[in-house]
Amino acid sequence: xxxxxxxxxxxxxxxxxxxxxxxxxxxxxxxxxxxxxxxxxxxxxxxxxxxxxxxxxxxxxxxxxxxxxxxxxxxxxxxxxxxxxxxxxxxxxxxxxxxxxxxxxxxxxxxxxxxxxxxxxxxxxxxxxxxxxxxxxxxxxxxxxxxxxxxxxxx
Numbered sequence: 001x002x003x004x005x006x007x008x009x010x011x012x013x014x015x016x017x018x019x020x021x022x023x024x025x026x027x028x029x030x031x032x033x034x035x036x037x038x039x040x041x042x043x044x045x046x047x048x049x050x051x052x053x054x055x056x057x058x059x060x061x062x063x064x065x066x067x068x069x070x071x072x073x074x075x076x077x078x079x080x081x082x083x084x085x086x087x088x089x090x091x092x093x094x095x096x097x098x099x100x101x102x103x104x105x106x107x108x109x110x111x112x113x114x115x116x117x118x119x120x121x122x123x124x125x126x127x128x129x130x131x132x133x134x135x136x137x138x139x140x141x142x143x144x145x146x147x148x149x150x151x152x153x154x155x
Contacts, residue, residue: 003025003026003027004023004024004025004026005023005024006021006022006023006024007021007022007024008020008021009021030127033053037050052121052123052126053123053126055126055127055129055130056130057130057132062105062132065105065132065134066103066105066134066136069103069134069135069136070100070103070136070138072136073100073135073136073137073138074098074138074140077138077140078092078095078140078142081140081142085144089147090144090145090146090147091144091145091146091147092142092143092144092145093142093143093144093145094142094143095140095141095142095143096141096142096143097139097140097141098138098139098140098141099138099139099140100136100137100138101137101138101139102136102137103134103135103136103137104134104135104136105132105133105134106132106133106134107129107130107131107132107133
């Protein structure tokens with residue numbers, strides 16, 4: 001309910017009463033939004049008008065994306081270092097230094113510049129336009145253990 005606002009307008013038209021309501025809902029799940037829209041259309045038919053969605057990212061969601069990208073970059077770096085160590089008959093130890101070198105963020109864009117307003121975009125174009133991307137470059141130094149050390153630990 002905290003993500004929903006309802007504005008109602010009652011009016012009298014001759015001998016009848018007319019009610020118009022505008023319901024604005026903030027969804028964090030695209031599938032749930034589609035299900036609610038489909039349910040409203042199914043139950044209310046032509047008496048309901050559903051406006052095109054407006055997409056945006058909360059600061060918390062962008063922060064989560066940044067963290068996930070950085071953690072993935074560190075994981076990729078560790079896997080690559082393990083492959084190099086295996087190539088030389090060594091084993092990878094603990095990280096000695098991990099530093100985030102560069103983070104980039106960008107949004108999607110529509111290649112078709114013929115549209116005049118956001119309302120003329122298709123749903124797929126709106127989603128593409130609202131999609132956020134991020135990349136992260138990290139620098140990491142790992143301890144390298146010789147194969148002898150690993151054999152001694154196993155014995």
